């Protein structure tokens with residue numbers, strides 16, 4: 001039998017930091033209370049028989065929120081062999097409140113005073129020997145962050161577990177309380193082990209419903225006990241629960257007086273000073289807006305997008321110059337050569353109009369043809385020039401926007417072009433060290449192996465195109481994750497929740513709903529899980545339902561793609577997506593709060609603001625890596641499978657009654673097309689009732705990154721994805737498609753998280769239905785009204801759009817009666 005040690009303590013005391021240090025795990029650490037919401041197990045390094053469990057932070061053993069229930073249930077039901085109680089040394093008084101309860105559980109406890117580095121820096125003194133005597137358990141000093149004393153703490157816990165002698169609580173309550181507790185033990189607890197009796201008795205005294213339920217005490221016994229409790233209450237003129245709480249605090253105050261010396265009493269700390277500005281009533285929000293703008297500007301527009309361009313065009317494109325050396329010169333040359341081609345093409349077209357026979361020349365200039373020959377082309381052009389010499393027009397396509405502009409060329413231009421063409425296409429390898437892109441390498445490899453066409457198609461058009469499109473966004477994501485991790489680690493995130501609380505409260509939401517939303521910008525799943533810190537069950541459900549409206553990391557690639565293909569790469573699209581997500585959350589909040597299901601005032605905001613501190617490189621990198629890795633892992637598993645599926649179903653189908661592999665222009669006969677055509681009518685009112693878009697949206701339910709991967713396959717082809725997309729979507733239809741995919745139900749994994757957190761099938765379906773319905777309604781309104789203004793109105797659609805707008809306005813402004821009549825349970 002191995003030894004089980006639980007890490008218990010207040011939120012933000014450093015349990016997970018210690019857990020990571022002791023077990024070598026990579027659990028998420030952040031500077032705000034309530035980071036860990038689920039228990040995590042790991043083996044102590046060097047001791048394969050010792051299991052350490054990291055628990056969510058708790059303030060007491062009377063749970064109010066879900067993550068507190070997780071912690072308490074673990075302690076009282078699984079009964080670890082020892083508890084390592086992590087105490088934040090800068091906040092002794094509040095932390096010891098939990099300690100007084102832990103020592104009553106009848107499990108050996110070792111108290112580890114954490115954050116000793118800060119305590120020492122502040123010049124405060126803790127007398128651990130005296131503290132150990134007062135508490136009746138061993139006390140050690142540690143710094144989980146710096147790694148000092150942690151081995152000793154773990155050893156002490158192992159020793160305590162091996163000896164197995166339960167604690168003898170040093171603290172005694174007042175006479176009448178002890179009297180009642182003794183009675184309770186005798187009356188109903190004699191058949192549970194002796195060392196556990198005291199804790200249960202105190203809980204019964206406090207009338208803890210869950211404990212009473214768990215012990216299934218008979219009615220007559222409860223009545224009997226109730227007499228004792230009532231007598232004590234009468235004597236002290238207070239209710240039982242408050243009596244226990246008060247006595248604990250009186251006791252702790254006494255302990256602190258003996259064991260703790262603070263250097264600076266009162267006075268403002270640096271954190272307080274920063275907070276006066278950052279959480280200021282007027283400045284708080286603008287500062288937040290600027291910070292978030294910077295985060296997205298750096299990750300999406302500058303650093304991140306440069307890296308993503310490299311990944312998309314270089315690593316997963318044709319190739320790249322090592323260290324970027326030679327890139328500029330090569331690009332200039334390549335562009336010139338591109339113009340050369342355009343001019344020659346234009347001339348050939350002109351010759352055709354003039355009735356000249358250009359067959360031979362076309363053979364010389366077609367790079368695919370065997371007759372391709374730059375010199376011969378030049379000669380032919382010079383020959384033609386003698387006969388056909390007039391200015392002619394030619395088309396150039398912008399590489400980024402694919403916009404086509406028509407220009408005019410003179411004979412001089414043509415001669416220069418012919419010369420350049422004879423010189424041949426610039427070779428990137430001549431300008432620097434050229435590293436070919438992955439698809440190029442793979443293609444070469446497959447050609448060398450004489451690979452079958454279908455397999456080559458699967459690998460290049462399916463796997464590499466799909467997965468590469470997603471992986472290309474990894475650099476951008478990593479930059480975003482680093483910046484978010486820094487904000488989390490330094491403590492600013494906790495302030496944002498505080499600032500947002502003032503605003504959210506006006507709409508009937510709690511600022512605590514904002515933390516899940518913030519986390520949701522990385523990934524919806526931890527966002528949904530973070531809702532566990534919300535006490536009020538209705539607010540919690542509402543937060544779960546609306547958190548995924550905010551664009552998560554996986555939606556970024558698709559947003560970037562639509563912005564690039566249809567909206568000229570405007571940075572407003574990505575920023576707008578966040579505003580839209582926030583607006584959807586606030587509007588849903590107002591609407592839902594007015595229904596019976598969600599009515600009630602939001603719980604008061606009780607999150608404490610932890611002191612700021614410098615983020616450590618390790619923590620920031622760990623958090624970036626954790627999130628980035630899950631992005632990459634998804635690309636490696638579920639997205640690979642989906643792209644294989646999409647590739648197969650889109651490149652195979654029935655042409656003229658026989659089943660087989662299709663060419664690119666036969667894709668509308670594919671299996672996927674049949675499926676898409678079956679359901680695409682559903683989306684016709686939203687402006688994109690074609691099978692390709694429908695299929696992309698559906699594969700987005702598997703993983704949002706799939707939208708890009710699927711579009712990459714379905715809209716691939718001659719002109720490139722962006723041009724094909726631009727041709728397939730009008731501006732409003734593109735907008736409507738974007739909005740629908742932003743707001744509709746999240747990916748399967750996140751839906752799974754919703755299901756787990758709702759813990760109820762009815763609520764799960766309600767959440768998914770609401771999200772999809774809301775997305776459908778907003779997209780419909782946007783598309784139909786857009787069509788109306790651009791003069792393509794559809795009568796039925798317009799009526800439906802106006803009806804929906806009217807309904808939403810009604811839901812937003814209708815009076816809010818229930819708030820005074822329904823009570824909610826709040827933590828005091």
Ligand SMILES: Nc1nc2c(ncn2[C@@H]2O[C@H](COP(=O)(O)OP(=O)(O)OP(=O)(O)O)[C@@H](O)[C@H]2O)c(=O)[nH]1
Pocket residue numbers: 009010011012013014015016017018028029030031032033034035036037055056057058114115116117118142143144145146489613619
């Ligand atoms: N200065 C200092 N900071 C620490 C120490 N230990 C942890 N921290 C910081 O305290 C913050 C909270 O750490 P976590 O390990 O997430 O705390 P937790 O107890 O797991 O918190 P919950 O999961 O919310 O209950 C992080 O920002 C840590 O970097 C320490 O010994 N010294």
Ligand SMILES: [Mg+2]
Pocket residue numbers: 015016017028029035036055056057
């Ligand atoms: Mg934690």
